[in-house]
Amino acid sequence: MNKKICGSLADKLHSRGFGRRKGKCVELSWEEMAYLAEKKIIDEDFSDVVGKASSSISNFDIRYLAYRDLRDRGYVLSVGNGYFKGRKNYAMDFYPISDMDEFSVDDMRNKEFPLILAVVDFDGETTYYLVELINPEGKYHILPEEKIDLEFHGNRAFSFEGIKSLEERTYGKDEGTWGHLSLLEVSYLAEKGILDNTPIMESDIYLVYRDLRNRGLIVKSGFKYGTHFRVYERSMDEHSKYLVHLISKREEIQKISRAVRVAHGVKKNLLLAYPDNGDILYFKFSWIRP
Amino acid sequence: MNKKICGSLADKLHSRGFGRRKGKCVELSWEEMAYLAEKKIIDEDFSDVVGKASSSISNFDIRYLAYRDLRDRGYVLSVGNGYFKGRKNYAMDFYPISDMDEFSVDDMRNKEFPLILAVVDFDGETTYYLVELINPEGKYHILPEEKIDLEFHGNRAFSFEGIKSLEERTYGKDEGTWGHLSLLEVSYLAEKGILDNTPIMESDIYLVYRDLRNRGLIVKSGFKYGTHFRVYERSMDEHSKYLVHLISKREEIQKISRAVRVAHGVKKNLLLAYPDNGDILYFKFSWIRP
Numbered sequence: 001m002n003k004k005i006c007g008s009l010a011d012k013l014h015s016r017g018f019g020r021r022k023g024k025c026v027e028l029s030w031e032e033m034a035y036l037a038e039k040k041i042i043d044e045d046f047s048d049v050v051g052k053a054s055s056s057i058s059n060f061d062i063r064y065l066a067y068r069d070l071r072d073r074g075y076v077l078s079v080g081n082g083y084f085k086g087r088k089n090y091a092m093d094f095y096p097i098s099d100m101d102e103f104s105v106d107d108m109r110n111k112e113f114p115l116i117l118a119v120v121d122f123d124g125e126t127t128y129y130l131v132e133l134i135n136p137e138g139k140y141h142i143l144p145e146e147k148i149d150l151e152f153h154g155n156r157a158f159s160f161e162g163i164k165s166l167e168e169r170t171y172g173k174d175e176g177t178w179g180h181l182s183l184l185e186v187s188y189l190a191e192k193g194i195l196d197n198t199p200i201m202e203s204d205i206y207l208v209y210r211d212l213r214n215r216g217l218i219v220k221s222g223f224k225y226g227t228h229f230r231v232y233e234r235s236m237d238e239h240s241k242y243l244v245h246l247i248s249k250r251e252e253i254q255k256i257s258r259a260v261r262v263a264h265g266v267k268k269n270l271l272l273a274y275p276d277n278g279d280i281l282y283f284k285f286s287w288i289r290p
Numbered sequence: 291m292n293k294k295i296c297g298s299l300a301d302k303l304h305s306r307g308f309g310r311r312k313g314k315c316v317e318l319s320w321e322e323m324a325y326l327a328e329k330k331i332i333d334e335d336f337s338d339v340v341g342k343a344s345s346s347i348s349n350f351d352i353r354y355l356a357y358r359d360l361r362d363r364g365y366v367l368s369v370g371n372g373y374f375k376g377r378k379n380y381a382m383d384f385y386p387i388s389d390m391d392e393f394s395v396d397d398m399r400n401k402e403f404p405l406i407l408a409v410v411d412f413d414g415e416t417t418y419y420l421v422e423l424i425n426p427e428g429k430y431h432i433l434p435e436e437k438i439d440l441e442f443h444g445n446r447a448f449s450f451e452g453i454k455s456l457e458e459r460t461y462g463k464d465e466g467t468w469g470h471l472s473l474l475e476v477s478y479l480a481e482k483g484i485l486d487n488t489p490i491m492e493s494d495i496y497l498v499y500r501d502l503r504n505r506g507l508i509v510k511s512g513f514k515y516g517t518h519f520r521v522y523e524r525s526m527d528e529h530s531k532y533l534v535h536l537i538s539k540r541e542e543i544q545k546i547s548r549a550v551r552v553a554h555g556v557k558k559n560l561l562l563a564y565p566d567n568g569d570i571l572y573f574k575f576s577w578i579r580p
Contacts, residue, residue, distance in 0.1 A: 038467065038468070047441070047448070050450075058444070061444030061445065061448075061470075065470075100445070119513065121511035122446075122511045122513075123463060125514075127513060151340075151341065153340060153341070154348070154349055155351065155388065158340060160337040160340075173413060177328065177336070178337075180351070180355075182412035182414075184412060221412045223389045223409065223411035223412075223415070223417060223544065223547055224547070225548065227544075227548065228544075254518075256516075257513055257516040258516020258549060258552055260516070261515055261555075262552055265556070
């Protein structure tokens with residue numbers, strides 16, 4: 001049972017965003033109680049509150065550390081069931097999670113975007129990720145025209161003529177007297193009718209490649225950044241805009257944190273792509289410091 | 291069967307580091323044959339060589355693209371079985387692998403360090419990682435002295451007194467009137483006799499934590515960087531020197547690439563830690579551009 005506070009203290013607390021109004025009283029969540037007890041604004045023993053809260057909520061330590069960090073930064077938050085509702089700059093839901101937790105696509109389905117993940121690490125520090133669901137769009141819809149002869153060796157297609165005209169249209173690598181394409185590129189060009197007699201990949205990674213290309217984006221390997229793809233919006237003369245990584249239904253939040261950090265360091269946007277019944281969901285993750 | 295070349299061409303080739311000497315002849319590997327055929331130095335059809343080589347070596351495309359990239363950069367390499375032997379600046383073994391391959395600790399056991407992984411991505415571009423086996427050592431061997439009372443809630447230990455003296459000795463987080471420690475810290479301090487009646491973790495992650503601490507290093511969460519730990523050599527007033535990540539016996543090379551990229555971006559060294567029969571192996575990965 002959470003605590004109810006009535007009278008003038010209730011008004012004061014409510015004006016500062018604490019508690020839920022119930023007539024002349026406010027009902028406090030465990031996070032709020034602990035915070036107000038720690039700051040000695042209500043007459044409760046902090047250690048008692050932490051003990052009781054922890055026995056009724058399994059991840060109270062995580063929730064409290066995130067709540068406290070935000071409050072101490074001056075944020076006014078109201079507390080929902082497992083999330084905090086922000087105001088002003090971040091008028092969205094904050095979800096406190098542990099660095100040992102996973103990012104679950106299914107958990108995200110019924111959520112309102114944008115949202116913020118507040119990840120508490122084992123030192124008790126909180127890192128914030130703004131998560132948006134977006135539809136990336138590019139401006140590059142040009143396809144090669146000429147058909148070429150290919151030989152398949154390993155995971156690659158070889159042409160023993162140059163493929164300069166393909167490379168100019170962002171497909172394959174021309175090496176002068178010969179050239180090579182990845183199976184992703186080959187599959188896509190085959191689906192578009194540019195190549196004949198070519199097997200078409202059926203893997204999730206190809207579904208993401210195809211979807212990005214269909215959206216007018218130029219897709220190249222993201223290996224140097226540790227992601228599946230780097231993606232250009234208009235032309236390869238510009239810097240790539242997105243790093244795109246195919247994810248499974250559940251991913252370690254730590255793995256995502258690493259990808260966000262890489263993207264942040266090179267000033268690109270990180271998109272996590274999840275193939276979902278014919279569509280691809282793109283979760284954009286940004287590291288923020290609220 | 292690889293090709294044998296004799297006479298004056300053999301001398302010329304050998305002086306440029308191609309082939310293995312057999313009397314007045316040299317024996318060429320498939321990579322060498324393809325390279326010399328492509329450059330029209332030997333009288334062989336490049337596409338024929340690629341076709342034959344691919345049917346006798348499963349990853350010939352990967353091996354050739356890496357070999358060619360290095361040769362085109364001016365490196366003289368001799369070809370061993372599945373690796374290239376470098377000279378001068380990089381007088382070590384280069385192992386060509388695909389971006390879809392895994393890093394396998396067992397594969398590394400019989401190798402000579404340092405070595406270089408030459409990772410070929412689906413665009414055919416090669417990224418190079420210098421891999422060393424190292425013994426990280428720090429200078430911080432101070433332990434806290436005072437015993438404290440702890441309560442365990444969630445994955446954290448709480449003290450309802452301040453723990454400033456612990457924090458000053460790089461353990462836990464003091465929040466003024468209270469403090470908290472991670473279970474890693476608590477386990478370590480319990481093993482060192484500073485805490486009583488405390489469960490000691492038995493997971494691999496703790497084995498790495500303990501080993502790093504025993505080596506005189508200060509260990510904090512690496513979550514912001516997407517790794518398990520960030521590690522300081524002397525003091526937390528300096529920048530952390532290492533990012534350390536616990537790995538399994540086999541890891542996607544892509545996941546490692548991401549960690550290397552983060553570490554590179556923040557000028558830290560990446561160590562992949564593998565608990566191996568009581569010891570911890572530390573593989574240091576650096577991104578190089580030979």
